Amino acid sequence: MKGFLLSLVLYIPTLTFAQDTFNLDFSDIDNQQPKGWYIEGSEPGMLSTEHPTNNGQSLRLSRNADTGGDSAFAIQMPPFQHQGKELTLTGWIKTRDVTGDGASLWLAINAGSSELAHDNMKDRQISGSQDWQQVQVSVQLTDTVDSYTFGVVLAGTGEAFFADLSIKLDGVPITEVPKVSFAAAAAHPFEQDSGIRITELNATQQQNLLLLGKVWGFIKYYHPASARGEISMDAELFRLLPAILNADNTKRDQLLANWINALGELPPCQRCKSTAEAALVLPDQFWHSWGLSAELSQLLARVFNSELPSRHYWVRPEPNVGNPFFNEKSYTNVKHEDSGFRLLALFRLWNIIQYYSPYRDLVEQPWEQVLEHGIAAVINAKSKLEYQLALAAVIYAINDTHSQFSATDNQIQKSYVGEKMPPLEVRFVENQAVVFQVYQENLPIQVGDVITHINDQTISDRLAYLKPVAAASNEPTRLRQFAEILLATNSNQTKIQLQRDAASLEVQLDTIKIKDLKRQYYYQLHGDTAxxxxxxxxxxxxxxxxxxxxxxxxxxxxxxxxxxxxxxxxxxxxxxxxxxxxxxxxxxxxxxxxxxxxxxxxxxxxxxxxxxxxxxxxxxxxxxxxxxxxxxxxxxxxxxxxxxxxxxxxxxxxxxxxxxxxxxxxxxxxxxxxxxxxxxxxxxxxxxxxxxxxxxxxxxxxxxxxxxxxxxxxxxxxxxxxxxxx
Incomplete structure (x- = not known):
């Protein structure tokens, strides 16, 4: 039964729920499903009024011979943010005509990508037709637990009802147990504004910011005090910036050394870092190439060789898979004019790729050069659109189709690309922009037409314009990205020049809002069933x-x-x-x-x-x-x-x-x-x-x-x- 969890977590990135109530009585409903639960493998009708005290509702999982998979389940995977010895999940179960392994509760504890222990009611699952009975599963905790998985399972066919779940830590409801507090999570004086405005950037400032971004990220991930969450690294950056910005090299390095020395003790490592047997690792003493003073370089060596805690505040592996979860503040409402927050965004992104991308060795542009160019671009941006384009350029340089720029107020889409388009789809075929789908009848354009110009702009010029927002891992996928936005505009009409067989034609097409188009993204659709x-x-x-x-x-x-x-x-x-x-x-x-x-x-x-x-x-x-x-x-x-x-x-x-x-x-x-x-x-x-x-x-x-x-x-x-x- 453990195998279902692996198939669940692979390629599902949002199973960790940031909530405090967990909806254990299934009373908080959205679209006929209980909020906060990931449910899979069940037939419809997952809410029931059947209840052990007739004073609530239950979750109903049901399966028959035609239901896909081999089990139905509802689970949550919260981070573990407490201290304690034993975690317990209690609940009521009722079954009706259940065959197979039966119905059970599920509770597991994890350290990063490894499951440490679980209790799935082995040899105690409930099958057949049984009236309500209360059951319990429990696991003993260790110091390395950083998340846990809990839920209910129906392995087999039939109906199982689950009601009034309860999660307790050492006998106390977990929602009442205080969370471990971290200074890094506390509010700091710069939450709304860093107070930093840089209007012009000279060469000295750019080099100082380049070094600061690298040293700050190094300390964020390697210093034990930072890794324990004892330091707000965002606030530390804002405190450092004004002093570092215009300093000469000697003063800059001394300021950084003084700052690092004030952060706390550096216990020597017990699990010392090694480059052996690595799939990917930074070179030994990689900071030596940064042009530091001898004192600062030696201090970074001491930081590197210190002992990190088993749980890192800023990053943890997702349960069972191991891809990183980044624990960062969002600062959603800061103004785009704030130079400090612009640099924080850049430094945060650059260092995450530097230390946590498994493919950082595949980027085309030297990664330190990306940071250097990015500093000038984000500081010199004169508008929100220019700033967003500067961030998008850094994301583009990651060369990963998973890395796309997204925003709550996406000026790139609104102003740079456009929110309208003619009702047709284009694909790049034989290195040409070819009409693939036409959504309205009686248009003067046909499937198979080759587009040569859009509003008097050549296709190559249009692609050069769109390049900053077409991030992709390889060229075929970049062309896929281009095709989706090639015809985007904010105008009510688009002029298209095209080649149809031997004829050159020019057509004028009305545009509609992209969000109103039901677009066909796949090339061919053969039937509408599996x-x-x-x-x-x-x-x-x-x-x-x-x-x-x-x-x-x-x-x-x-x-x-x-x-x-x-x-x-x-x-x-x-x-x-x-x-x-x-x-x-x-x-x-x-x-x-x-x-x-x-x-x-x-x-x-x-x-x-x-x-x-x-x-x-x-x-x-x-x-x-x-x-x-x-x-x-x-x-x-x-x-x-x-x-x-x-x-x-x-x-x-x-x-x-x-x-x-x-x-x-x-x-x-x-x-x-x-x-x-x-x-x-x-x-x-x-x-x-x-x-x-x-x-x-x-x-x-x-x-x-x-x-x-x-x-x-x-x-x-x-x-x-x-x-x-x-």
Whole structure:
């Protein structure tokens, strides 16, 4: 039963709920579901008036023979922010015609990506038809616990009702137990305004800020007092900035040394940092290249060699997966004119990538150069739009499709890109902007038309203009990003010059608000169900529709086919790597290994053992398998392709994928901005990378202009030739 948790947390980035009540009586409802709970695998109708005291309501999990997966569950994964010895989950359970392992409570404690202990009522699950009974699970705590998982499970079929849950720490409701307090989380004098305004930036100031940004981030992640949450590093930055800004090199380094010495003791390390057996690590004494004084360099060496706490305040691995969760204040309402907060946003982002990106070695521009250029750009920005574009340029330099600029007040979208467009879709095919979809009838533009100019601007000039906001891991995905915004404007009409066969045409199109368009992002849509027979002897599975499908039943219906198409030119609607994969392999097959951050050594990533899919299965699918991919195959879709491509008689058809694999970690920035990064490294078992490279197909097939015009799916056509050949 433990296995369901792994499949749940992979590629689901928002399971950690920042709340205090937990909705344990299921009374807080939104859209017919209890708020705060992640629920999966159950049939509809998850709220019930059945209750042990007839004075409340319960959560109803139900499954039948056609329900997808092998269990239904409702869980939460809060951070553990207390001190205590024993954690207990109590609740009431009632069952009706339950078969299989039965209904139970679930409680587990975690340290980063590792589960330390769990209680799932093993050998005590409730099956059959049983009236209400109160049950309990408990775990003993350790000093390293940083999160816990709790919830309810129905493994099998039937109905199970759960009511009046209670979580206690050493016998006290956990909502009444004081949280461990951190000075870093307390309000500081600069919450609304740093008081720093820099109107012009000279060379000395830029170099001082460059060094400050690097040293500040180093101390944030390596100094034990900072890692224990005893220091507000944001406030420390604002205190340092005015003194450092115009200092000469000698005074600057002395100010920094004095500051570090005042932060507290540096206990020598017991778990000393090592570069051995690392998937990725910063060079030994990497700060020596920063041009520091001997005293400051030696002081940083002492900080580096000090002992970090087992739980780091600023960053922790997400439970069971290990991608980083960043514990940062959002400062949503600060003014964009505030130079201090502009620098905080830049320094925070730059140092997160420096120490916690598993792919920082793949950036095209030297990362320190990105910081140097970023300082000038964010300080010299004269408007909110210019400032947002400066941040977007830094995010662009991460070269990760998971890293996109987002904002509550997105001036880039509103003013720079535009919020309207003509009712059509464009794809880049054979290096040309080709009309792929037209949403309204009787327009003077057709599928297959090649656009050459937009409002008298060439396509190449338009792409150069849009480049700062088209962050991507590789060029095919960048073109995908371009295609989505190529026609965006704030005008009511757009003039388009195009080539149709041998004719050159000019058309004027009315625009509509982008938010009012129901856009088709995927190239081809073959039916609107998860699976069907695309020919009498070939099955077709569309993974974006797979949610809620009973995989066992689906494979039984497709078992007699001679070939199977797995279309992953989309984002899977559910995580089916293991549930579907077990039908494709005759025996266990290693398909992936990860690199995960080392909590005790910021900047270091370590290899995990290779992960396998499948098990001994003489009844595995015997036909050929064609897996379809393209630049829209991203993240979980890429991971799924990796998992299935090793199956017997499987071939991958299509073109390079998005090259952004690994669980998404969010990065909040001051001013209502945020972005993300691929938080774990994803590699083939032999350590061949996938990031930026993408999944390389066995048979390269790319659409053509002629094929688009004719409405053909050329990737599928090639796949069908393979499947139908003897």
């Amino acid at each position: 699976y069907h027979h695309i020919t009498p002897d070939i099955g077709y599975i569309r993974l974006d529709k797979i949610a809620g499908v009973n995989i066992d039943n689906m494979m039984q219906q497709l078992a007699d086919t001679r070939g199977l198409v797995l279309d992953i030119r989309n984002y899977p609607g559910d995580f089916v790597v293991f549930s579907l994969g077990q039908h494709l392999y005759p025996e266990a097959h290693e398909f992936v290994r990860f690199s995960a951050m080392a909590v005790e050594h910021p900047g270091k990533f370590v290899w995990t053992p290779a992960l396998s899919i499948g098990s001994s299965n003489p009844n595995h699918y015997k036909g050929k398998i064609a897996i379809l991919i393209n630049e829209q195959t991203q993240s979980m879709a890429e991971y799924t392709t990796m998992a299935f491509r090793g199956a017997p008689k499987a071939k991958v058809f299509g073109s390079t994928t998005a090259g952004a694999d690994g669980n998404l970690s969010y990065i909040v920035l001051p001013g209502g901005y945020w972005t993300g990064l691929s938080g774990i490294g994803v590699f083939y078992p032999d350590k061949t990378p996938t990031q930026r490279v993408g999944i390389v197909p066995d048979v390269v097939v790319t659409p053509t202009v002629a094929g688009i015009k004719a409405g053909r799916d050329e990737v599928l056509e090639q796949a069908l030739q393979y499947l139908q050949a003897d």
